[in-house]
Amino acid sequence: MTFRLLLLWAAIIPMAIANGILRDTILVGTLGPKRARTVSGLILSAVILGWTLLTVPWIPLPGHLHYAGVGLAWLTLTVAFEFLFGRFVARKSWSELLRAYRFENGDIWPLVLATVAVSPVAAAALRIFP
Template sequence: MTFRILLLWAAIIPMAIANGMFRDTVLVRMFGQKRARTFSGLSLSAVILAWTILTIPWVRLPGAPHYAGVGLTWLTLTVAFEFLFGRFVARKPWPELLRAYRFEDGDIWPLVLAVVALSPSVAAALRTLH
């Protein structure tokens, strides 16, 4: 079960990278930096939620608190990945890494993180309605 939870989270990484590349190569030219960042955050949130809805049945957890735990795990992994990769691989300075958390220049990263945290619970709830 833990392997599946980690695998589903890890699959989000290339989606987020592709989303960022699309933002930088297409959306910035079309809409400018500020709107591109907002649109990119919204599209990444939609992709994460759709991915989770499609794949969460594979995890098969016994109840809602477990899905909330998955969301908190994914949130922790996402923030850790962002800071560790950003700081030690991409060599970004701390102020640049923290900028995304201030809702500046169209950035809605904290809302994306909320989607990461809530999507397993939302997906599980939606699955039980059908």
């Protein structure tokens, strides 16, 4: 079960990368940088929720509390990945990494993280439980 949960979370990474490419290559030129970040955050949130809705039957758990644990684990993995990759691979400064959390310049990253955290519970409620 743990492998499945990690696999489903890891599948979100290429989706997020593709979303970033879409933002930088199309949305910024069409909407401007500020709106592009907001729209990109909304798109990524929708993709994460959609992905979770499609895949939650593959991780049958006994109840909502277990799905909340999955959401918390996914949130932790996402933030850890963001900071570890951003700091040690992309060589971004800590202030650069923290900028996304301030709701500045159209950035809605905290709302995307909230989607990561609640999507397993929401998907389970919509797909499994009456």
